[in-house]
Amino acid sequence: MQADAKPIIQITGLRKSFGTNEVLKGIDLTVAPGEVIAIIGKSGSGKSTLLRCINGLETFQAGSLAVDGLALTHDEAALRALRQRVGMIFQSFNLFPHLSVGRNIMLAPTLVKKPDTANMAAQARKLLERVGLSEKFDAFPDQLSGGQQQRVAIARALAMEPAVLLCDEITSALDPELVGEVLRVVESLANEGMTLLMVTHEMAFARKVSNRVIFMHQGKVHEEGPPERLFKDPQTAELKQFLSSLTD
Amino acid sequence: MVEFTLWDIFRNLLVGAQWTVLLSLIAFVGGGAVGLALLVLRLGKMVWAEWLTRAYVQLFQGTPLLMQLFLAYFGLALFGIKTSAWVAAILALTLYTSAFLTEIWRGCVNAIPKGQWEAAEALALSFTERLRYVILPQAFKIAIPPTVGFLVQVIKGTALASVIGFVELTRTGTMITNATFKPFLVYSCVALLYFALCFPISLYAKKLENRLNASRR
Numbered sequence: 001m002q003a004d005a006k007p008i009i010q011i012t013g014l015r016k017s018f019g020t021n022e023v024l025k026g027i028d029l030t031v032a033p034g035e036v037i038a039i040i041g042k043s044g045s046g047k048s049t050l051l052r053c054i055n056g057l058e059t060f061q062a063g064s065l066a067v068d069g070l071a072l073t074h075d076e077a078a079l080r081a082l083r084q085r086v087g088m089i090f091q092s093f094n095l096f097p098h099l100s101v102g103r104n105i106m107l108a109p110t111l112v113k114k115p116d117t118a119n120m121a122a123q124a125r126k127l128l129e130r131v132g133l134s135e136k137f138d139a140f141p142d143q144l145s146g147g148q149q150q151r152v153a154i155a156r157a158l159a160m161e162p163a164v165l166l167c168d169e170i171t172s173a174l175d176p177e178l179v180g181e182v183l184r185v186v187e188s189l190a191n192e193g194m195t196l197l198m199v200t201h202e203m204a205f206a207r208k209v210s211n212r213v214i215f216m217h218q219g220k221v222h223e224e225g226p227p228e229r230l231f232k233d234p235q236t237a238e239l240k241q242f243l244s245s246l247t248d
Numbered sequence: 249m250v251e252f253t254l255w256d257i258f259r260n261l262l263v264g265a266q267w268t269v270l271l272s273l274i275a276f277v278g279g280g281a282v283g284l285a286l287l288v289l290r291l292g293k294m295v296w297a298e299w300l301t302r303a304y305v306q307l308f309q310g311t312p313l314l315m316q317l318f319l320a321y322f323g324l325a326l327f328g329i330k331t332s333a334w335v336a337a338i339l340a341l342t343l344y345t346s347a348f349l350t351e352i353w354r355g356c357v358n359a360i361p362k363g364q365w366e367a368a369e370a371l372a373l374s375f376t377e378r379l380r381y382v383i384l385p386q387a388f389k390i391a392i393p394p395t396v397g398f399l400v401q402v403i404k405g406t407a408l409a410s411v412i413g414f415v416e417l418t419r420t421g422t423m424i425t426n427a428t429f430k431p432f433l434v435y436s437c438v439a440l441l442y443f444a445l446c447f448p449i450s451l452y453a454k455k456l457e458n459r460l461n462a463s464r465r
Contacts, residue, residue, distance in 0.1 A: 055370055076374065083372035094367035098385050107381060108371035153367075160371060 006069070008033045008164055008195050009054065014063035016049055023049045025219035026063065033163070036196045038206035038227070041216035042242060047199040050216070051166045054197070055086040068163060084112060087157030091169040093149040095141040095156070101128070102137040105156045112160070127155040131185050147178030154185055165189065167198035203246060207231055215239045252428045257437055264420025265441050271416055272403045274338055279345025279402070280395075286350040291357060291379065301350065308347030314408050316340040321412040337409035345402055352398060356391040357383060393457040400446045400453075407442070417441055 009031035016024040023046045031037060039047045052058040053065060056072055056079045065072040068085055072078070096104050105124040110117065128134050131151040141149055150170055157165060167186065171179045183205050190196055190209050200206050206213055207227045215223045215230065217238045223230065234240045290301040308316065320343075321336035331339075360383055368378040410419035421438035425431045 057366055057369060080372050080374060083370060086370075088367075088370040090363060090367060090370075092361075092363050094361075094363040096364065096367070096382055096386075098389070108368075108373060111377050111381065112372045156371070 010066045012064050016060040023219055033195055034193045036190045036210045037212050038210040039199045039214045045216040046219045047216050048168050051168050051199055055083055055088050084160055085163045087162035088166040089153050089157055089170045091172050093153045095149055097141050101139050101152050105159045109159050127158050131155045146174045147181045150182045151185055164195045169199050261420055261437055264417040267416040268406050271406045275341035275345045276402050278342035279349055282346035283349035287353050305347045305351050308344050313344050313405050317412050333412045333414040337414045352394050353391050356387040360386050393453050396453040400449050403445055
């Protein structure tokens with residue numbers, strides 16, 4: 001982590017409400033390129049909403065958010081440019097069930113970046129190999145296990161060559177025995193220098209892979225720091241309570 | 249007086265039935281096109297479009313098709329537009345069909361999980377790309393059975409066009425009745441022909457539905 005590098009994500013004073021319910025109450029966060037950040041916290045603390053704001057899936061009421069120096073506005077063209085820089089992986093995979101694995105991966109690059117299709121297919125195969133599914137190019141999502149589907153979803157996000165990858169509880173919908181295969185892929189991405197922001201309940205994984213852990217509580221960044229310190233020596237009562245509730 | 253044989257009756261009804269089929273097809277294709285345009289408009293998240301399409305659907309679902317036919321026939325004449333029964337029937341049935349189809353299809357689009365929209369959005373697809381490549385292909389599959397089923401309603405609905413003087417199956421039946429004075433026989437034949445048109449379609453819709461359910465399992 002280079003502290004003096006130009007930040008890839010810069011969030012200042014971000015506020016977001018759903019009706020009268022304020023979910024994010026002023027978030028300040030700066031992410032350096034290559035940083036791996038784990039966001040932890042109770043459900044309802046605003047972790048997923050924060051993640052969804054970063055690629056414009058949610059609108060926000062106040063504050064500013066910039067990715068790679070580009071301020072996020074809710075103008076279609078600007079959003080399209082931003083989303084090519086920010087990939088997202090969801091808890092429920094959200095593969096397109098009517099398309100084969102290969103076409104799932106190739107759809108967005110073909111439409112948005114418009115390179116030639118032959119190259120596209122080669123790139124898709126390479127990505128599948130990277131997530132360990134090279135033989136599944138022609139399979140359909142419903143023929144794959146949850147872990148395999150999630151790995152395809154990762155390959156699909158990578159096909160856009162994003163600078164940042166957002167992972168929204170990507171192992172929460174998986175059977176325990178399938179969690180490992182997905183986390184291994186994420187870990188390899190982290191090792192390759194991808195900037196990652198992940199909302200996760202896998203504390204051991206967060207501890208192992210991340211450079212920085214952010215604990216969110218009631219719509220705010222309550223405590224943050226390197227994983228060793230945060231997990232071993234939590235400063236606030238809320239984090240202490242949260243961590244102890246996990247070991248119960 | 250000319251004596252009509254059963255075959256004469258049937259032969260004349262068949263000629264009328266051709267117009268029923270043609271009117272149904274035009275209304276269905278035209279209504280489908282308008283319905284699809286309305287659907288896209290409605291999904292576009294613009295408040296005015298939402299209101300407009302909702303009002304449109306309510307208007308056509310909340311008034312009898314017969315009134316719509318009357319209004320198309322006499323209303324257009326009021327504005328100095330010369331209409332034939334043919335034009336008025338096509339216009340009214342197309343609008344009527346579009347209102348129902350857009351509502352049926354909206355239900356099918358709503359049945360597609362929100363995560364599909366979001367995944368496509370996160371991959372930088374524009375609204376039209378999301379719709380064209382991700383949502384509609386999936387919605388299309390579940391829309392086939394209710395859409396084919398609605399075609400039956402359109403076919404039966406064309407019978408009302410007889411009231412404004414459009415000579416289709418029902419009108420032909422009335423004309424033959426006036427000549428033969430055998431209403432029960434003639435209208436039985438008319439009903440039989442409608443059934444012959446509608447039943448295979450219903451059967452097909454049912455089959456499509458079963459196939460869809462089987463593929464979901």
